[in-house]
Amino acid sequence: xxxxxxxxxxxxxxxxxxxxxxxxxxxxxxxxxxxxxxxxxxxxxxxxxxxxxxxxxxxxxxxxx
Numbered sequence: 421x422x423x424x425x426x427x428x429x430x431x432x433x434x435x436x437x438x439x440x441x442x443x444x445x446x447x448x449x450x451x452x453x454x455x456x457x458x459x460x461x462x463x464x465x466x467x468x469x470x471x472x473x474x475x476x477x478x479x480x481x482x483x484x485x
Contacts, residue, residue: 431439
């Protein structure tokens with residue numbers, strides 16, 4: 421079977437593979453964008469850590485005064 425046989429409508433196997441690869445590239449770009457977005461946002465754990473640190477600092481300052 422050669423890649424020039426027509427399958428799935430009017431596309432050759434080579435054309436279908438190229439379309440799949442293009443789609444995969446778009447998906448990979450979207451995943452990269454989402455990773456960048458999530459890495460720039462502060463996580464709940466980081467936020468909780470900062471709240472605890474600031475609270476501890478406030479308590480320490482109040483106990484000294």
